[in-house]
Amino acid sequence: MTWTILTLVFAAICLSLSMADEMKLMKNEIAVIRNLLREQNKRLTRLEMENDALKITVTKLENDNLLMKDRLVNISDENEALKQEVSDLRRHVTTIQEYSNIENLDKQEEPSGAFRETAVHRRLLLSDAGSPSTTPLPVEPVAFYAYMSKSEPTPSNHHALVFDVLKTNLGNGYNKYSGTFVAPYAGTYVFTWTININPHGAHWINLMVNDAVVGGTLADTQVTGDFDSDSNTAVVVLSQGDSVILRTTSASDTANIHVDSRAFTTFAGWRL
Structure with missing residues (x-):
């Protein structure tokens, strides 16, 4: 056992x-x-x-x-x-x-x-x-059309907008590096522009002939996810050599001038 x-x-x-x-x-x-x-x-x-x-x-x-x-x-x-x-x-x-x-x-x-x-x-x-x-x-025809290739983040006051993608430039009056149009001939011109703004932003944009304000828009958004697009048109009489630009008149620290492939921020003009 x-x-x-x-x-x-x-x-x-x-x-x-x-x-x-x-x-x-x-x-x-x-x-x-x-x-x-x-x-x-x-x-x-x-x-x-x-x-x-x-x-x-x-x-x-x-x-x-x-x-x-x-x-x-x-x-x-x-x-x-x-x-x-x-x-x-x-x-x-x-x-x-x-x-x-x-x-x-x-x-x-x-x-x-x-x-x-x-x-x-x-x-x-x-x-x-x-x-x-x-x-x-x-007199040769004068016309231009250009748009921005990238957004402008919070541009400062009196900032000249540059539309660097130039699609039409009859008369060679528009400079895509400075954003300035110089009238090659005296006459009556039509200018039109469209500005897109990101959410929670606002920008006052003025059309300037030399140092004078001749047109403007206010692009303003209020809520999250809200984008704004504003356009305007101006008819002005120019002398040969007058310069025309679009610039900001008041700055906002939250406002981007918005650019994407579906909504262009544009500037165009032509001589009547």
């Missing part, structure tokens, strides 16, 4: 030791698995950060690509405008040469006899409308 009990006790001790070894092995395996999980989480976090950085880079490249496309379009438009100017200048030169030939013909010494009669007959056939003193040179 005693031997049997000892045998059972020994078997129990062996079983307990075996279970303890197995528990130890399991704990070690769990620790290894936990370490692997931590490493995997670190790798996933690092990959997510790299992915976010790549997304930012791709977005920047896409924006740069859009800006480059706009620049190419602007260059193409300016090239077409220059071609048109060259063609107009050639036409003007031809017209001036024709006027000059007519004047020279009238100033020539009249011949005698049959040649004199022929010369008189030729002068009689000339139209008075061809005289430089009665027919002014044609």
